[in-house]
Amino acid sequence: MRYYSTNRQVPEVSYEDAIFNGLPDDNGLYMPDHIPKLSAEFFENIGDMKLHDIAYEVASQFIGEEIPEADLRRIVEETLSFELPVVEVEDKVYSLELYHGPTCAFKDVGARFLARCLSYFSAKSDKKSTILVATSGDTGAAVGSGFFGVENIDVIILYPKGKISKIQEQQLTTFGQNIQALEVRGTFDDCQKMVKDAFLNKELKEKYNLTSANSINMARLIPQSFYYFWTYALLKDQGDLVVSVPSGNFGNLTAGLLAQKMGLPVKQFVASTNVNDIVPSYLTTGEFTPRPSTSTISNAMDVGNPSNFYRMKEVFGSSWEAMKEGVKGYAYDDKQTAETVKQVYQATDYLLDPHGAVGYLGLKEYMKDHKGSVGVFLETAHPAKFGDVVEPIIQQPVEMPERLAEFAKRTKVATEIDATQEELIKILEKA
Numbered sequence: 001m002r003y004y005s006t007n008r009q010v011p012e013v014s015y016e017d018a019i020f021n022g023l024p025d026d027n028g029l030y031m032p033d034h035i036p037k038l039s040a041e042f043f044e045n046i047g048d049m050k051l052h053d054i055a056y057e058v059a060s061q062f063i064g065e066e067i068p069e070a071d072l073r074r075i076v077e078e079t080l081s082f083e084l085p086v087v088e089v090e091d092k093v094y095s096l097e098l099y100h101g102p103t104c105a106f107k108d109v110g111a112r113f114l115a116r117c118l119s120y121f122s123a124k125s126d127k128k129s130t131i132l133v134a135t136s137g138d139t140g141a142a143v144g145s146g147f148f149g150v151e152n153i154d155v156i157i158l159y160p161k162g163k164i165s166k167i168q169e170q171q172l173t174t175f176g177q178n179i180q181a182l183e184v185r186g187t188f189d190d191c192q193k194m195v196k197d198a199f200l201n202k203e204l205k206e207k208y209n210l211t212s213a214n215s216i217n218m219a220r221l222i223p224q225s226f227y228y229f230w231t232y233a234l235l236k237d238q239g240d241l242v243v244s245v246p247s248g249n250f251g252n253l254t255a256g257l258l259a260q261k262m263g264l265p266v267k268q269f270v271a272s273t274n275v276n277d278i279v280p281s282y283l284t285t286g287e288f289t290p291r292p293s294t295s296t297i298s299n300a301m302d303v304g305n306p307s308n309f310y311r312m313k314e315v316f317g318s319s320w321e322a323m324k325e326g327v328k329g330y331a332y333d334d335k336q337t338a339e340t341v342k343q344v345y346q347a348t349d350y351l352l353d354p355h356g357a358v359g360y361l362g363l364k365e366y367m368k369d370h371k372g373s374v375g376v377f378l379e380t381a382h383p384a385k386f387g388d389v390v391e392p393i394i395q396q397p398v399e400m401p402e403r404l405a406e407f408a409k410r411t412k413v414a415t416e417i418d419a420t421q422e423e424l425i426k427i428l429e430k431a
């Protein structure tokens with residue numbers, strides 16, 4: 001498998017080069033040169049397969065011989081060392097809980113896979129790298145956890161000051177060792193731009209061997225497709241599958257679209273956003289108009305310029321008509337989100353986090369007119385990560401998993417900087 005840039009101004013590269021480069025030099029995004037189809041036999045047997053075997057089959061299509069089978073199987077097993085339960089919330093409505101990993105968010109899957117792939121290649125070459133990662137809340141902690149103590153790799157996490165939850169901040173500012181946190185006076189989009197500009201500065205990129213751990217990195221995206229196959233394996237006999245993805249940077253949805261192109265029978269994808277509705281608006285108008293993000297209670301989705309939109313375009317051959325058929329988009333404000341957390345809790349005892357609530361809303365909206373389907377929404381983070389928001393809504397304390405409570409006890413260490421390239425360069429020089 002070779003990887004091309006969506007801007008098509010640079011040569012195709014191997015998987016190893018794609019994941020070390022992070023972003024191609026022409027400011028595009030890497031995409032596989034073809035999307036492999038899985039066999040009919042695979043789909044016939046999927047209901048009897050183990051999660052690790054499904055994930056290995058999918059990963060090997062994209063990585064081929066570059067990582068030998070035994071190593072890739074180990075990487076997959078270490079990545080998915082926790083459960084991905086699919087829980088019935090209401091008749092025909094399921095929650096795919098992706099928050100049972102070490103940092104309680106779906107990002108653990110991608111970050112752990114990326115960390116292990118980079119380590120596999122680094123061990124062969126003794127190459128030192130610095131990972132720059134921008135976060136609106138969940139990616140930072142997952143990447144910190146995935147790379148904590150990993151030899152030859154330093155991580156710098158950029159997060160927007162005052163715009164993530166208290167526990168998210170505790171998580172990503174308290175690792176120490178090879179993980180450094182930068183509290184940026186700006187938005188997530190400023191952080192993402194600083195990171196992307198650093199990759200496009202050839203001299204800087206080479207001097208510090210910079211790479212990315214955001215979903216712009218292919219090794220973040222590939223593993224995020226595993227759990228769509230897993231969901232199908234569990235629910236395939238229940239009806240046509242509709243999947244609603246709470247979306248910010250659109251990596252998770254793009255991974256689902258790749259899975260569908262590989263043959264996964266998902267009847268409909270739904271993109272559910274908060275008021276940062278850049279993609280739902282595009283689906284309605286055909287105009288892609290990034291704008292500065294607005295702060296919401298589903299803060300991890302506060303993204304005003306979603307990176308993976310350009311990959312979604314590739315999947316649909318740059319056709320707006322095809323994308324609006326393949327993806328239905330809905331957006332919700334904080335009032336609707338909070339009301340949904342409350343109503344679903346009262347009616348079913350199931351506690352949604354604000355991101356899951358947005359996913360649930362989008363799913364229900366689509367299912368109103370598509371009654372025979374079986375619906376799944378992604379529960380992307382544990383509600384305890386948003387205790388400040390969720391507790392007043394349900395007027396009850398939210399039980400915090402021990403692994404989250406651990407972070408709360410530690411002391412925050414972060415360097416506050418302006419949202420400028422110069423400030424980031426100063427930090428890289430000191431590191």
Ligand SMILES: N[C@@H](CCOP(=O)(O)O)C(=O)O
Nearest residue numbers: 135136137138139215249300
């Ligand atoms: N929602 C993210 C924002 C970054 O997205 P990514 O999937 O590209 O890493 C976050 O929680 O940080």
